[in-house]
Amino acid sequence: MPQKESSVEHTLAPLPEIWKKITALDYISDVSWSPDGNQIACADASGYVSIIAAKTGYMSLNWHAHKVGTLMARWSHDGKYFASAGQDGKVRIYDGASFEKLSTIDHGGNWVEHIAWHGQRDVILSAAGKQLKLSNADGSLVQNFTDHKSTIADVAWHPVVPDLFATSSYGGARLWTISKHQHKRFLDWKGSLLNISYSPNGKVLAAGCQDGAAHIWLLPSGEDLFMNGYPTKVRELSWDSSSRYLATGGGAEIIVWDFAGKGPSGSKPLVFSGHESFVSVLKFAPQGLRLASGGIDGNVLVWDINKKGKTWLSSDTSEVSGLSWRAEGKLLVASYASGGLALFEIP
Amino acid sequence: MSTSNNKVPVTVLTGFLGSGKTTLLNRILTENHGKRIAVIENEFGEIGIDNALVVSAEEEIFEMNNGCICCTVRGDLIRILGNLMKRRDKFDYILVETTGLADPAPVAQTFFVDDEIQDALELDGIVTLVDTKHVLMHLDSSSECKEQVAFADVILLNKTDLVSEAEIDQLEIRIRSMNAMAKIYRTKDAAIDMESILNIKGFDLEHALAVKPTFLQPDYPFEWAGVFEIDNSHLKITLSEGPDPSMSVSLLNIGEASAEDVTALLDQAVKTFSDKNISLSPGGSIDSTGKLYKLELAQTGSKTFYVKPKKAGKYVLFTQHKPEEFSMTIERNEIEIDAIFSTNYEASHTHDSEVSSVGITSPGDLDEKKFNEWLSKLLREQGTDIFRMKGVLSLAGKSERFVFQGVHMLFDGRPDKPWADEERSNQIVFIGRNLNRKMLVEGFQSCLKKNRQLSIR
Incomplete structure (x- = not known):
């Protein structure tokens, strides 16, 4: 890793909390907003899905969705549908308002670790082991993507080009279009890529690696950059909406790479120190330069990476397992390993 | 791996197909009924027990860093174990069953390499099952079979009812020569006390060498020992040219014990051979017991030394090399004599060559x-x-x-x-x-x- 710039100074202010409740029975694996911003969905390790009213924090509905554990729960682009994925090898599709069960996608014995709804249409990608499927809301298969040789670690739709998506796994990243069952392009890297994230303009593909590194491909050239020296595996990646900054975890410090000009090649990253132990989640706000970070230390911090201004802090005894901003970028929901959920409003 | 009490122990079960892994797994689950156990299996549906969460894993070997074989890990285990440990209802124990042909190294290394795993879990031990009836077919040809034996903390020689005791003895010697650290048990239907295989702390530093290693046929620092009765007339030793310009020897008093009782003196002899030696030129005398003498043999022609202990009695002479290598002769009163009893110490031929x-x-x-x-x-x-x-x-x-x-x-x-x-x-x-x-x-x-x-x- 290039030499770090001196850490950004910050003054701490308490993060204003609207409500905080124990909403789930176990570790919350996934937390997300309904497209209308009125509800929050939680998937937890006990196998439940909970729907929470954003205004009050009250649980409006919960159900046992998957044997063993539920790993993800997400609404479709316009909220018409809702899907959950779990360790029973199933994806369940529901009505997005009534949560009436509509269909099931079966992946056999493998855990369904990732689902991703299309940005404009009612089709959903689901990945389980080496299996990758695109299905309609009625559960019918659109495409089976076949040539994965290693377990799919992450899936991401292209933010600009419809029907294009990327997957990461051990050995590299693959780019796909939904019309072909074989990948379109393979970006190889000898390492285990834990996640994959397109910059919002679609010009950069970033991946965090098991061996304490981040890997970046500039598109369409495929030219790559490699940033290593992180204290631990890099599970956390987040782009700001302008595609200029990429925040990375992989340690107690947050390393933010600046893609302005010729960067980040040869540039020094910004370093944000505040967590007492490893960062567990990073999320840039949908607009602006606010970055939310959660840590194993139970702290949620909201940074303004643009100026040496105020940083907001909320502490908990339980590891922060997820963070999700509401679309307008003011409300932030945090989920915890304890099954707790908190809603914050950043002034 | 640092030790912490709240880490969940993990036992890895290895062994060739048919060695009894599934039987042992079922036994562990039955005997630990009431405990929350997670089993990471490599195949589907072989076990079905209510109290265990069975997760099927497809072995995925990841090379870390520079692609060195020494840094391979099981990617599937990192993912599965990492996820399981997030649950609040923590497991009491985790069992990982490997495929028959698995190299245990990536499994073990997974517990050293990933921070998340290291924080929550502790590799307790590698238990290897050996099918006593069929293992010899694999032991010579399969590197995985050898690795499974070599990596083990506990080895169960299973299916002992199918072979003779003599065959098991032979097998145990062979296996012991490969792995001096493992505890070896003989079992039928994988019947074994749980405390012999679980919570054994095989990778715990506090227990490093708590189990004393067992070496078969140790390579002693001497190759020969001979027992002599020595009275007032001393012994004269003559040596010719040999492979080395010197040879260490030591004399020990054997007391009233029988001549064959050299074994009781082996430890003492080993200790003596690690002492500083006393250089002895030709013509010199070995007159003390329990000292290491270095006979200087550089000069050409035959060299003569004397054995002159202060008291009469039975003595054993240990020599670094075999007497015949130097055409060594021993005389008393100008008459060549043989030792009352002598024995060679050489590397056993039952050692696995690899x-x-x-x-x-x-x-x-x-x-x-x-x-x-x-x-x-x-x-x-x-x-x-x-x-x-x-x-x-x-x-x-x-x-x-x-x-x-x-x-x-x-x-x-x-x-x-x-x-x-x-x-x-x-x-x-x-x-x-x-x-x-x-x-x-x-x-x-x-x-x-x-x-x-x-x-x-």
Whole structure:
């Protein structure tokens, strides 16, 4: 890793909390907003899905969705549908308002670790082991993507080009279009890529690696950059909406790479120190330069990476397992390993 | 791996197809009814027990960093175990069953390499099941079979009802020659006490070498011993040219014991052979017991030495090399005599030619810097072939003993409890492929603060 710039100074202010409740029975694996911003969905390790009213924090509905554990729960682009994925090898599709069960996608014995709804249409990608499927809301298969040789670690739709998506796994990243069952392009890297994230303009593909590194491909050239020296595996990646900054975890410090000009090649990253132990989640706000970070230390911090201004802090005894901003970028929901959920409003 | 009480122990079960892994797994689950156990299985549907969460895993070997074989891990285990440990209803125990053809190294290394796994879990031990009826078919041809034996903390010689006792004895000798550290049990239908296989702390530094390694047919620092009755007339030893310009010998009093009772003196002899030697030129006399004499044999022609103990009695003479290598003769009153009883000490031929254990024990203190350099170089150059190692060291200037253990190139060590009244000493065991005992011993020896001789056990 290039030499770090001196850490950004910050003054701490308490993060204003609207409500905080124990909403789930176990570790919350996934937390997300309904497209209308009125509800929050939680998937937890006990196998439940909970729907929470954003205004009050009250649980409006919960159900046992998957044997063993539920790993993800997400609404479709316009909220018409809702899907959950779990360790029973199933994806369940529901009505997005009534949560009436509509269909099931079966992946056999493998855990369904990732689902991703299309940005404009009612089709959903689901990945389980080496299996990758695109299905309609009625559960019918659109495409089976076949040539994965290693377990799919992450899936991401292209933010600009419809029907294009990327997957990461051990050995590299693959780019796909939904019309072909074989990948379109393979970006190889000898390492285990834990996640994959397109910059919002679609010009950069970033991946965090098991061996304490981040890997970046500039598109369409495929030219790559490699940033290593992180204290631990890099599970956390987040782009700001302008595609200029990429925040990375992989340690107690947050390393933010600046893609302005010729960067980040040869540039020094910004370093944000505040967590007492490893960062567990990073999320840039949908607009602006606010970055939310959660840590194993139970702290949620909201940074303004643009100026040496105020940083907001909320502490908990339980590891922060997820963070999700509401679309307008003011409300932030945090989920915890304890099954707790908190809603914050950043002034 | 640091030790912490709230870490969930993990036992890895290995063994060839048909060795009884599933039987053992079911036995563990039945006998631990009421405990929350997660089983990571490599195949579907072989076990069905209510209290266990069974997760099927497809073995995925990931190479870390530079693609070195020593840094391979099980990617599927990182993912599955990492996820399972997030649950609030923590497991009491986790069992990982490998495929019959699995190399245990990536499984073990997973517990050293991933932070998340290291924080929550502790590799307790590797239990290897051996099908006594069929293992010999694999032991010679399959490197995986050898690795499973070499990596094990516990080896169950299973299906003993299908073979004769003599065959099992032979097999045990063979397996012991490969792995001096493992506990070996003979079982029928994988019936074994749970405490023999679970919570054994095989990778816990605090228990490094708590189980004393067992070496078969140790390579003694002497190759021959002969018992003589010596009265007022001394013995005259004559040696001709041999392979070395010198030979160490030692004389011990055997007392009233029977001539065959040399075995009781072996430990004492080994100790004597690690002492500083007394150089003896031709014509000189071996007149004390319990001392190491170095017979100088550089000059040409035959060389004569005398054995003149102060008291009459029965004595045993230990020689570094075999007497015939120097055409050694022993005379009393100008008459050539034979020993009352003599025995050769040579490397056993039951040793596995490829996989073996090398143990080094030595009194004295190690130069920490030298030792680090030596071990780093050794692991860099031969890490692929060194499967496991464990040791307790006496580092010069440190009041605590230093304990360490490793799998291939991954090394873990820290200071342990202080030395008390006992003699400070070092003990290391290596298990690996193509280990060069002489080179390891010499390398270790070069790190000792005072250049002491050491025994090879």
